[in-house]
Amino acid sequence: MKRFALLLDQLAYESQRNEKIRLLTTHFQEVPDPDRGYALAALTGTLDIAHAKPALLRGLIEERVDPVLFRMSYDYVGDMAETISLLWPDGDGDDAGLSLSEMITALNATSKAHMPARIANWLSALDTTGRWALIKLMTGGLRIGVSARLAKTAVAKLGALKINDIEEVWTGLEPPYESLFAWAEGAGAKPAIDRAAPFRPVMLAHPLDEKDQEKLEASDFLAEWKWDGIRVQAAGDGDTKRLYSRTGEDISHSFPDVLDAIQFEGAIDGELLIVREGTVAPFADLQKRLNRKRVTGALMESHPAGIIAYDLLLDGAHDLRPLPFEERRRRLEGWYQRNASDRFMLSTLVPFDTWDDLAAQRTAPADTGIEGLMLKRRDSIYEPGRPKGPWFKWKRDPYLIDAVLMRAQRGHGKRSSYYSDYTFGVWDDGVLVPVGKAYFGFTDEELKKIDKFVRERTVDRYGPVREVVHEPDDGLVLEVAFEGLNESTRHKSGVAMRFPRISQLRWDKPPHEADTIETLRALLPKS
Amino acid sequence: MVHPSEILRPTDAGLYCPPGDFYVDPVRAVDRAVITHGHGDHARAGHSHVLATQETLAIMAERYGEDFAGNVQPAALNETISHNGVDISLHPAGHVLGSAQAAITYKGCRLVVSGDYKRRADATCARFEPVACDVFITEATFGLPVFRHPDDADEIAKLLQSLKTFPDRPHLVGAYALGKAQRVLTLIRAAGYDDPIYYHGAVAKLNALYQRHGIDLGTLIPVAEVEPETLNGKIIIAPPSALSDRWSRRTENPVTAFASGWMRVRARARQRGVSLPLIISDHADWDELTTTIEELHPEEVWVTHGREDALVHWAHSKGMNAQPLSIVGYDDDADE
């Protein structure tokens, strides 16, 4: 456990990608099976470990530390595992010299009733870093700036493999990945893919840099709409049907309606959306279907899911990925002829002759569920990862409004000494109504200025929140950028912004010149 | 008996003593000021009259120039000076060279302003001395129980270990220019490291000032005087602001360390791009703050700058009278 905690600690402090990979590769070299495999599982989110609910951990710490002081500390530190690891009194529980795999085995064998005592015992035996690592493991989601892909890249670097070699076999493997390590080190054969309808690593696009665009030839590209859903892969293989997220997570259980509709052999790449009678519903509707273990018939009825197909990777048993996009597209159209249904639609190509032509269409998409355009080279093979050059995403510009700062709260984590979370509002009949919350998004200098404003212009305080002056002629106007707007019953204003962030401080603007709620409502998707 | 709030009260300019007509650590220029220590947010230039320790006056002169105040009055530690019927005395605070607590006594009621303080040993300044009082006005920079500073020798050991692990990489150590930089130097020397240590120009004057006060910092060489390759495998002391600016690019692939109590929290280390956090603080940690209050057991505790809420809550939970004093102008991060 100590060795694993040290790895997590070093990774959390390292900001350079290459150094992270080096740390990981060294770990995989030095630590034997099965510990390194469990470490890989923890980093890629495939570890099966008894979970500790935050409430359990909170209960344990509140037996040892004043709950109010715990809350204040958590508010400052911003991370539950770290807060508890710092506050936990040093003690001498049973020897925690257990290896990572021994600890996982012991945890999984512990009954629910004995879990709190077991965890408390280990927390007392471990040091601050060890406590932090154990809690991170047990609460799921390490969030230390290491993606599953980065961890797999580090495995590839053990030998001469490429990351996509590993992605190709990954969904057929399980912790502690002994066969994978053996293969990567050249000591074993390529693990056989014995899973039906395996995941095929996804090809991603780079954002289009408009300067680069000048160097690109319009006639080399095809364009299609980029929908605001989630990118998925649907695969049929004999009796097996599967739906994967773009990271290869099997999400079949959440979408039995889509799964039933897979009546083909092969694999398509597409966008998962809620579609009612051919009309795409707002993203918020799709969210209701995500991350559900079971889904009711009523929900499938009210929120029917479907896929807009972008690409055909496998037709029958025929791997189309080495073919140019234009050819795959031709075959996708053929596939669509045979498979068109309520569940499967075809992504339409956007015809254009020049970039200007396309730019004009981009500003007026056919549907509010569209977030921009995808540009794909006609000759691009389907290359997993994010290769530079063949595919670009050209997003619609964000929406901008001017809103008035109403409340501020200290940030979490690295912004925790500043008032860096802001609630802002727009005018509704002469009164400001809050319409959103955003974190700070720019330079330290500006952050200091707004922080100073908050401290000096506080009119009320409740808990960690400060209410700041927001009168028609006195207050601070924020330019807020966001990606879209949904109707919301949870917000008083009736609207909820997607991905709001503060794009500019408008010290020059008096609050009464900020936008009104009508401006926002006009942006709501029509349903 | 006179009420303490008649002796000291918060104002826009800082803590003010009406009967003595003076301020303690005022945040803007005033007629009479008592200054606890030389950090910028406590010691400002432009007062007509300043009372402080000899060392603090020397630090202010170094930072602001000889004419930083109309006139100055050095006070020896533990010496009592009377002014308008108010007794003022300065007592060691253990924070940085010359740092002092200010004890103010009027009609039998004594208030002690801690200024910034710490309890643990520091070779660069006199150790904190508890002064019995009716009201203790404490700082609360690290006033949350997550802040428990480890043993400073262990932190320095981490730095020396890293020098062994990465013998070819320069080790850039960020440390606040007044106090922290010199303390870190003495700690490195105490750990037996005798190689020259290199320094950024911004810490030169204060290093020299400490040396003039008899504090041994070993052999120091300005970075500007050597070729970049000389710095490989060596320690460089620089102010925190230099860690991320263009200056740090003079060094090839450095290990970036930062000596500060804030390094206890990961996000604070990441914010500065620090890969080697050293938890070394010149402020009292949570345990020092609370044990000091328990030890003094004053009638009232007033909490000035930092995380007032938590310390006030703690004092209340122990049945003590405590309240936050909001004084605008102290920057709780500035000197750490």
Ligand SMILES: [Zn+2]
């Ligand atoms: Zn200070």
Ligand SMILES: [Zn+2]
């Ligand atoms: Zn201070």
